[in-house]
Amino acid sequence: MTATAMEQDGYNLRLYVAGQTPKSLAALANLKKLCETHLPGRYTIEVIDLMKDPALAQRDQIVAIPTLIRQLPEPLKRIIGDLSNAEKVLVGLDIAPS
């Protein structure tokens, strides 16, 4: 689990994966790269492995894997896929490309 200090306008991100699949690993790598580029120091990433905690899948309405959820800032946003399409991820997270 990766976590950095939160800031007021920080992004609280959760990545749901199911085991160490290539897609999961790719998604995490892509996410990290993206955040470092666009949100340096303003983000937290929580990786949730549903294999370990399957009950969370129901609680958080997860269907597709991997799923990225933007908890903060409001409103809640969902992005599914291995996040290889950086442009779409940025749109999904409401991050204006800098």
Place this chain on the structure above:
Amino acid sequence: MKTSVRPRIVARDLPVIAKSPTGIDGLDEVTFGGLPQGRPTLLCGAAGCGKTLFAMTFLYNGAVDYDEPGVFIAFEEQPEDLITNVGSLSYDVERLIEQKKIVVDHIHLDRNEIEEAGDYDLDGLFIRIGFAIDSIGAKRVVIDTIETLFGGLDNQAVLRSELRRLFEWLKSKGVTAIITGERGDGTLTRYGLEEYVADCVILLDNRVHDQLSTRRLRVVKYRGTAHGTNEYPFIIDQEGITVMPITSSGLSHDVSTERVSTGIADLDEMLEGRGYYKGSSILISGMAGAGKSTVSAHFANSICAAGQRCIYFALEESPQQIVRNMKSVGLDLQQWVDRGLLRFSARRPNLYGLETHLAAMHREVKEFDPAAVVVDPISSLMGAGLAGDVHSMTLRLIDFLKSRGVTALFTNLGAGSAETATTEMQISSLTDTWLLLYNRESNGEHNRQLYLLKSRGMAHSNQVREFLMGSDGISLREVYVGPEGVLTGSARVAQEVRDRADRLLRSQDMERRTREIERRRREIAAQIETLKAQLVSEEGEMELLNLEGAAREDQRSADRIALVQSRSSKRAASSPSQPMTSRK
């Protein structure tokens, strides 16, 4: 079908597909045991066909009756809504959830909330279903409606491959699953789910005919097993789902040799003096006003009088009206209603479709457990469905009643129209006893006649009887059969009067002729007397004559002797005997 297929499989000892009973009345008969165990079944149909209720019933019955916990994956409805909705079928799902026998998981997918960025799979769904299954050890799974995925996600290629994987995975989990799908245009499902679920496909349908809707079910395919291939009507009501397979009870019901009275002594007389067979079906057809209801009421009355229960399905008249009308023929039906022996079940034929009628009847019969039912008239259900439907409904009703040993009496309004004639044709073959009531017009009046067209398994009378209704009930009179033909009513009465007059005349004539002969006989006797008297007097005359003649002869001979003597005394005065001697 059941008997011909099953034993052969068993005899050859081939692997038989294990089946999971649905517990839905009728469906298990159609599928010969239920859905394929451990495999997914596709349940498709248009919106409002009852897919969700069907699926929930499958889970509910599994949890309650077969000790098989179930998981309901709802894509469309919120769990609360779902629970409330099936609550109308008296399913207490909430309690089962508390008892950990059912899990309801709602999967929410909103395309607007989801951005797709790259490759993904549906492992999340698998994990959720898997988790739900494992949490209660579920044996049954319902996924309702998985096609929502197609609306929520863009990548069709991924979806399709994932669905294929899902069904394989469900199979590997060994759960019996129902996947519901919306009916597509020209295809069974909109997204072609039938490609993936190949083992068993059931199609639900809701058709509207004459503003009355009828739900139907058809097993489109069921791999590796025999199944009923027809469309079977089914109903959904507060008691749940009932599928009505025509062949569900086969033709193997127990038959009874017991008899039940018709309630009309004269009619009993026509049926070997003992009435109908118990558990048989009786059809009474006739025109309006021929007395069908009255015959039915007599039957109901006699059932109740024997202390047994009877349901009177009144499709044309209100119960109060029937009770009032039957008072006029001396039947007090109200007393049986008060004692709980007679139940009137009145409903308009076009209130709902045939199947609902049938189901309502089924339920009432199951609930009240009567010895007999009366459906008056069955022909009015023509308005509630197609002719063929009425036939199959009646068939199913008769089947059902026979299997319960309930004596069933149907009346059929036959006015000679094509419509009712068809009903007659269709129903009559199903019934064991068929009474025809005529209303014949002659000499300016209508007279009722009754004729026993058939009565299976007994030596019944073949006579047409005149059917009379009086304040003390029905009586049957033998019709007048004479040189004038068959006469009824006042014609019969008139003929009888004429006959009586004729008889009187004939006997008077006889008397007159007898008297005449007697008189002549006496006359002749008198003549004989006279003649006899004449004879006697003639005989007397003759005697007198004879005597006279003899006397005259004597006198003559005496005179001659005297003459001779006088002569000889002149010659010799010897004795007068001498000439006598000399003459000798």
